[in-house]
Amino acid sequence: MAAGASIKPDGILKQLGELWTTMAKPEAAELSEGGVLRACAMTLISFVDDEEDALALGDILASLMKEHPSRAVVVRLKEGEDFLDARVFAQCWMPFGHRRQICCEQVEITASMDRLADVASLVGPIAVPDLPRMILLRSARLVRAGALRKILALGDKIIVDSARAGAPGFGELGGLLDAGHITGDLAWTRITELRALLAQLLDKRRPASILIEYAGKEAGPESRYLEAWLASSLEGCQVGLKGSGGAGDGKPRAIHVDTDLAVEIGHGAAEYDIGTLHRRASMSACSDQELLNSELSIVGHDLVFERALNHITA
């Protein structure tokens, strides 16, 4: 579709229909002997800012389609005025040893910020009926925009990464929760392995105090979530945060439980001593794709996350 042309939901849906009809035709199916399989388990609506992030997101979406096949709607928000364009295409992959390609459809919408109202009226009708609608919010421009609420109302679940620059703050996330949205935060997902380790270590203990030491002067969202999770899970336990000072990313680097247990985090692992035993647990630095993969698996409310978020915003 040319920029400036009329862009309506029906036009995009028609193009999607034609796309699949074309791919089902024998001459197209010859590309893979077994034809193509249209796979879709959700609508994944991603808002991104610039071309660089859109490209990075393209790679992520291509990886995600194996576990979370979706109708991916990528909305690229750009500076400038009065620009709205849309195109549709399919992404396919062939599982090893199979004869049939698995394909997912993608709609790419490029819009200037002054056309956000148009974007809202485009995206809602093109979502796949009856399947979850996930919104991935990576656009700082959108977070600052007045139409944010209207856009977010299109989704069943809103996923952000509060560790990214320009991401919504805890107050805004709490506001979304209060408004009834299911929310997810990749900063929370990032500490899943660490939480699993701590849950094991603290399973038989009733600690009186826990101190989370983070790198830098200001606690990052991962450290804040960890503190909130521990405080909301361990009744009567004093949970605190302490910065190392100097430069740092604000992520947890050590957890001190009472006076006898210290978990040091760094170099892709967590290390601690139990009695005379020195233990080391792998803490892989998850990629965005792995984090999203995990977060997209949770369609409903994540009650533990919501309790932690409520603890922070209380």
Place this chain on the structure above:
Amino acid sequence: MVIYGANGDLTKRKLMPALYRLAYEGRLAPGFAVIGLSRTAMSSDDFRDRMKDSVKKFLEDSPFDEDLWTSFAQGIFYLAGDVADQASYEAVRKCLSEVEESRKTEGNVLFYLSTQPSQYAQIAEGLGAAGLNKGNGWRRIVIEKPFGHDLKSAVELNARLQKVFEEKEIYRIDHYLGKETVQNIMAFRFGNGIFEPLWNRTYIDHVQITAAESIGVEGRGAYYQEAGALRDMIQNHLLQVMATVTMEPASSFTSDAVRDERAKLLRAVRIMRPDQVPDNAVAGQYGSGRSGSEKVPGFREEKGVHPDSQTDTYAAVTFLIDNWRWAGVPFYIRTGKALPKRVSEIAIQFRTAPLAMFRKATAGAETVPNMLILRIQPEEGISLRFVSKRPGSGMQLRPVSMDFNYGSSFGERSPSAYETLLLDAITGDATLYTRQDMVEASWSAVQPILDYWSTQKFAFPNYEAGTWGPKESDEMLARWGHTWRRP
């Protein structure tokens, strides 16, 4: 085939392209001829040229073959005349005689009334007075909706038509019934064994039928103002669709057997009392809004529309069917203009599993009911929604959809509704046409709503163009504990 109103939009957009396509497929007899009649003065050659342009423009998914057109056009004739003037019927008779002689049509004639509805009875009577209702071969008359503008006028129209033509010669066209996917409802229900046992009040919670248009009236405001959504869509198309979804199986796939079952179902629709209308029917009218990049003006801003118009551009109704199979199951029907997308579909929601045994594992999420979607347009097909366990540890359930798509499954062109219906009328198969008793039963179902609405002063507009209608429509379903599906 004699077309009254031959210079109108329907002839250009639908009838002539459908006839050409039937000729392209070799489904019309070699001597098939069309006599067009309207008030506009022009020669047969001029008419042929206009029709050629229309066929080229409105022919969908088909190539235009110049040689075929040349051959097809030899059978196209035109007469200028006024239907109020009996001389025009004499001219038709003379032309028919010549065509019968020259093209060996054996006296078979299909009259197609594509005129103002107010002229239907007059034309039928004119044909009768000229003796054109009888001849050497069969005589049939096709009329377009609306069949009357209320129950009383429908009864009157039927009575006047039946003075000239027998009921079996009257073909009331409802193009929705000619759509492949509507026909497929019967194939789906009665050609498969697995769904029909579930097709009743025991297993089905409720049914939603949606016919949404994304465009507004777009210059047709003056016409639409006289009709409204309830009359234009629900009284005819959507009640017929509902009857197809809910009727009992016919003993055979013959015209009267199928239509008997449809009629029986329509007679079982509960007639509302006036005091029940506010809770079970919602009228709406759109104000200005957006559809993608386009600004949609409000209905009252359209040319020819009264600034205080009370016309319903949106209507939603809860129908109940008082029979053994459907007692207590609500059927929600909605239709409207300037809605977010163009879609027509039937959503059948089944009852939830009796025990929510996975509730704990799904963090308190409610059980997702199974849903069967019969998509009529634009992407014709069938979807079944169910929940599935997500691979991995734990018991995480999520909705998934199993999808059948006509376009990609068959890969071949579906005939348009008019191709199907015209060919049926020519071959004498009235299965997909509506009968007098069906028309009157469906008018009976909506008449109390029309009567009640005519006494009301609505606070229109009550929904923004590009949204799914007024909030009262959501409230209507909420009273039953239901919500509209997002198509």
